[in-house]
Amino acid sequence: MMRLNAFDMATPGHIQQGLWRHPRDTAANYTSLEHWTALARLLERGLFDGLFLADVLGIYDVHGGSPAAALRGGVQVPLLDPVMVVPAMAAVTQNLGFGVTCNLAYEPPYLFARRMSTLDHLTGGRIGWNIVTGYLDSAARALGHAEQMRHDDRYDLADEYMQAVYALWEGSWAGDAVRRDREAGLYTDASRVRRIHHAGPQYRIDAIHLAEPSPQRTPVLYQAGASERGRRFAGTHAECVFVNGTNASVVARLVAQLRAAAAPRRILVFAGATVVVGRTEAEARDMLADYASWASAEGALAHASASLGIDLAKFGMDEPVRAGESQAIRSNVEAMAKVAGPDWTPRMLLAQSVLGSRQPPIVGDPVQVADSLAGWMQAADVDGFNLSRTVMPECLEGFIDLVVPVLQERGLYKTGYAPGTYREKLFGAGRLLPEGHPAARHRWA
Numbered sequence: 001m002m003r004l005n006a007f008d009m010a011t012p013g014h015i016q017q018g019l020w021r022h023p024r025d026t027a028a029n030y031t032s033l034e035h036w037t038a039l040a041r042l043l044e045r046g047l048f049d050g051l052f053l054a055d056v057l058g059i060y061d062v063h064g065g066s067p068a069a070a071l072r073g074g075v076q077v078p079l080l081d082p083v084m085v086v087p088a089m090a091a092v093t094q095n096l097g098f099g100v101t102c103n104l105a106y107e108p109p110y111l112f113a114r115r116m117s118t119l120d121h122l123t124g125g126r127i128g129w130n131i132v133t134g135y136l137d138s139a140a141r142a143l144g145h146a147e148q149m150r151h152d153d154r155y156d157l158a159d160e161y162m163q164a165v166y167a168l169w170e171g172s173w174a175g176d177a178v179r180r181d182r183e184a185g186l187y188t189d190a191s192r193v194r195r196i197h198h199a200g201p202q203y204r205i206d207a208i209h210l211a212e213p214s215p216q217r218t219p220v221l222y223q224a225g226a227s228e229r230g231r232r233f234a235g236t237h238a239e240c241v242f243v244n245g246t247n248a249s250v251v252a253r254l255v256a257q258l259r260a261a262a263a264p265r266r267i268l269v270f271a272g273a274t275v276v277v278g279r280t281e282a283e284a285r286d287m288l289a290d291y292a293s294w295a296s297a298e299g300a301l302a303h304a305s306a307s308l309g310i311d312l313a314k315f316g317m318d319e320p321v322r323a324g325e326s327q328a329i330r331s332n333v334e335a336m337a338k339v340a341g342p343d344w345t346p347r348m349l350l351a352q353s354v355l356g357s358r359q360p361p362i363v364g365d366p367v368q369v370a371d372s373l374a375g376w377m378q379a380a381d382v383d384g385f386n387l388s389r390t391v392m393p394e395c396l397e398g399f400i401d402l403v404v405p406v407l408q409e410r411g412l413y414k415t416g417y418a419p420g421t422y423r424e425k426l427f428g429a430g431r432l433l434p435e436g437h438p439a440a441r442h443r444w445a
Contacts, residue, residue: 001413001414002373002374002377002383002384002385002407002412003049003268003270003383003384003385003411003426004046004047004049004272004384004385004387004394004413005044005048005049005050005051005052005099005384005385005386005391006039006048006050006051006052006386006387007052007054007272007386007388007389008039008051008052008053008054008388008389009053009054009055009079010030010053010055010077010079010080010082010085010202011027011030011074011076011077011078011079012027012028012030012074013027013073013074013075013076013296013299013356014027014054014076014273014388014389015274015356015357015388015389016099016274016291016297016355016357016388016389016390017073017075017295017298017299017300017302017303017353017355017356017357018073018294018295018296018356019291019294019295019355019356019389019390019391020074021294021296022290022391023293024391024394025391025392025409026392026393027199027392028074030080031080031237033085033088036085036088036089037088037089037091037092038393039089039392039393039396040089040090040092040093040096041092041093041418042093042393042396042397042400043093043096043396044093044095044096045400046115046396046399046404047404047413047415047416047417048096048151048415049096049097049384049425050096050097050098050099050128051089051096051097051098051099052099052101052130052222052242052270053082053085053086053098053099053100053101053384054076054082054101054130055079055081055082055100055101055102055103055132056079056103056134056135056136056139057103057106057136057139057142057143058134058136058137058138058139058140058141058142058428059071059077059136059138060075060076060136060138060230060302060303060305060306061076061138061306061313062302062305062306062310062311062345063301063302063304063305063306063313064311064313065311065313066245067138069298069299069301069302070299070302070303070306072298073296073298073299073302074299075302075303076303081404082100082101082405083100083115083119086098086122086123087119087122087123087195088120090122090123090124090126094417095126095417095425096098096126096424097126097127097128097220097425097426098119098123098126098127098128098422098441099128099129099130099220099222099240100119100127100128100129100130101130101132102115102116102129102130102131102132103132103133103134103139104131104132104133104157104158104161105133105134105148105149105154105157105158106134106139106143108203109161109164109165109168109198109203109205110164110168110205110207112165113164113165113168113169113209113211113307114209114210114211116129116165116219117169117209117210117211117212117214117217118211119219120214120215120216120217120219121211121214121215124215124421125214125215125216125420125422125423125431126421126422126423127216127220127422128219128220128221128222128240128422129219129220129221129222130222130223130224130242130387131158131162131221131222131223131237131238132224133149133154133155133157133158134148134154135148135306135307135309136148136306146420151227151229151416152229154326155225155229155232155233157202158233159233159236159292160200160201160202160203160437161203162237162439163198163200163438164196164198164200164203164205164238165218166218166438166439166441166442167196167198167205167442168196168205168207168209168440169209169214169218169439169442170217170218170433170439170440170443171194171196171442171443171444172193172194172195172196172208172209173192173193173209173212173213173253174189174192174193174444175444176192177189177192177193177212177213178191178212178213188212188412191274192444193208193427195206195207195208196208196209200267203223205394211354215421215431216421216422216423216431217431217432217433218432218433218439219422220240220422220423220426221237221238221239221240221433222238222239222240222241222242223237223238223240223241223242223276224241224242224243226243226244226254231254231257231258231261232261234258234261234262234267235258235260235262235263236261236262236438237437238262238267239267239268239423239426239427239433239437240267240268240269240270240426241258241267241268241269241270242270242271242386243255243258243269243271243272243301243382243387244271244272244359245271245272245362245380246352246358246359247379248376248379249379249380251271251380251382252379252380252381252431253378255269255380255381255382256381259381264429264436265434265436265437267385268384268426268427269381269382269383269384270383270384270385270386271376271378271380271382271384271385271386272359272385272386272388273359273362273373273386273388274355274357274359274360274361274362274385274387274388274389274390275361275362275369275373275387275390275395275399275403276288276291276361276362276363276390276395277363277364277365277366277398277399277402277403278364278365278398278402279365279366280365280401281363281364281365281368283361283365283433284364284368285363288361288363290352291355291390291391292355295353295354295355295356296356297350297353297356299356300349300350300353300356300357300358301313301346301349301350303356303357303397304327304349304358312346312349315345315346316345316346317345317346317347317350318345318346319345319346320342320343320344320345320351321344321345321346323352323399326426329386337348355390357388359388361390365402366402366403366405366406367406369399369402369403369406370403370406370407370410370412373385373403374407374410374412377412385429387399394421
């Protein structure tokens, strides 16, 4: 079965830069709680597995050495905390999962562990965590550092962080610790709660986890690193991996590497996708042309400069971009070179940015879109897709009303939700991480 997440961010401009200006787009309402509750209801109507919420902690100030382009274009700024909107969306839905991006580099594990346990309780076990270490120097400066850690060092930090939060989530409270015995006046059996001791290069913890065991204990674990070090991290920790790419055979090789790194554990792989669907192909092409007329080239370059770690304003439009070692998203640099060759230019990048991002959209009638998605699943061995928004909410309404029925007719998409937690719905297994996962080593015998 095809898994589907909506890919969004609490900001005017997420992936497709400039489309917040479209007269029918509602992304600028992101500060309204009703915006998010309406989105959650829409996604549950479409039987989406989850809403994947992106986040960054800094501002995009690489392009031209200034945040001006990002601020002008609403390029992931202004930006709200995605965690804060989840409980409201959970309150108006029963099955939709929520994958929240949280940067582990700047928050102590003890505090973060409680926040995730709280969300898992309030959502009834429907929370996931997209594990990121950040890629912006502006975020490091905002948090009191001169610059961010080196790329691979951030993953070393993350490996230790994961052990610390696993110990808190899985090992501090036994499953039968909470008694809630009114007659005896006993809420918790103190003998079934233990203090976590962690002493590593980066973190020291001597504490009992503040939250009682939540439905999943550890949230569903997402990860999006595609570099060699990122693949090793995903192979150890991730349950779901988010990949991007424009060539199915290239993505297939990456997916094979990710599955091999995780073996024998099963992982689900979601590919990024942008869909423009109409009742006919001609209608879809007209929609694409309309959307493209609102796309922002400056916004696309500001976004790309930050994610590549390269100030593209330093290069002429037809000048080959010479990238030094990047501490940003290293796999993005590698992917650009594969797609456009080693002598790629800013103009080549913009040629790919049909809707203000480097991801070419899937365009067509419902059958054509279904064919394309099914083809990607087969050719790239992915389990589903993170669908990025174009013009909201019509992009999701069109997909749900036109494409979902075709996928269901083909037996490729569910006709109802399975019971249970987010993890149970995704994997058809238990609500806790399986025994083969490193988190399980921290559990009470």
